[in-house]
Amino acid sequence: xxxxxxxxxxxxxxxxxxxxxxxxxxxxxxxxxxxxxxxxxxxxxxxxxxxxxxxxxxxxxxxxxxxxxxxxxxxxxxxxxxxxxxxxxx
Numbered sequence: 011x012x013x014x015x016x017x018x019x020x021x022x023x024x025x026x027x028x029x030x031x032x033x034x035x036x037x038x039x040x041x042x043x044x045x046x047x048x049x050x051x052x053x054x055x056x057x058x059x060x061x062x063x064x065x066x067x068x069x070x071x072x073x074x075x076x077x078x079x080x081x082x083x084x085x086x087x088x089x090x091x092x093x094x095x096x097x098x099x100x
Contacts, residue, residue, distance in 0.1 A: 032067050034076045041067045043091060049096055 045060040064087055072082040 030034060031074075031076045034071050034074060038064075038067050038071050038077065042085070042089070045093075049092055052096065052100070054097055054100055057096065061089060064089065 039059070041064040045057060045064045048057040048060050068077070068082045068086055071077045072079045
């Protein structure tokens with residue numbers, strides 16, 4: 011039976027975390043893109059629903075530590091301002 015090194019274990023753990031974080035980041039980017047596309051089409055009703063979904067995914071990513079809390083807060087603020095300007099322009 012071979013002795014496993016701690017470096018090997020660390021490499022395996024890092025790879026698992028990288029793949030997990032990659033899927034979370036991908037879903038966040040997808041939800042942001044959905045919101046931006048709907049907002050640019052001036053579809054306020056669907057953009058509002060997409061905004062809620064995007065905020066939920068961002069908060070989940072921040073909770074898991076995939077994205078920093080400040081980056082999430084900044085992105086949520088910018089998107090909310092974009093949505094509010096869309097509603098007032100209508």
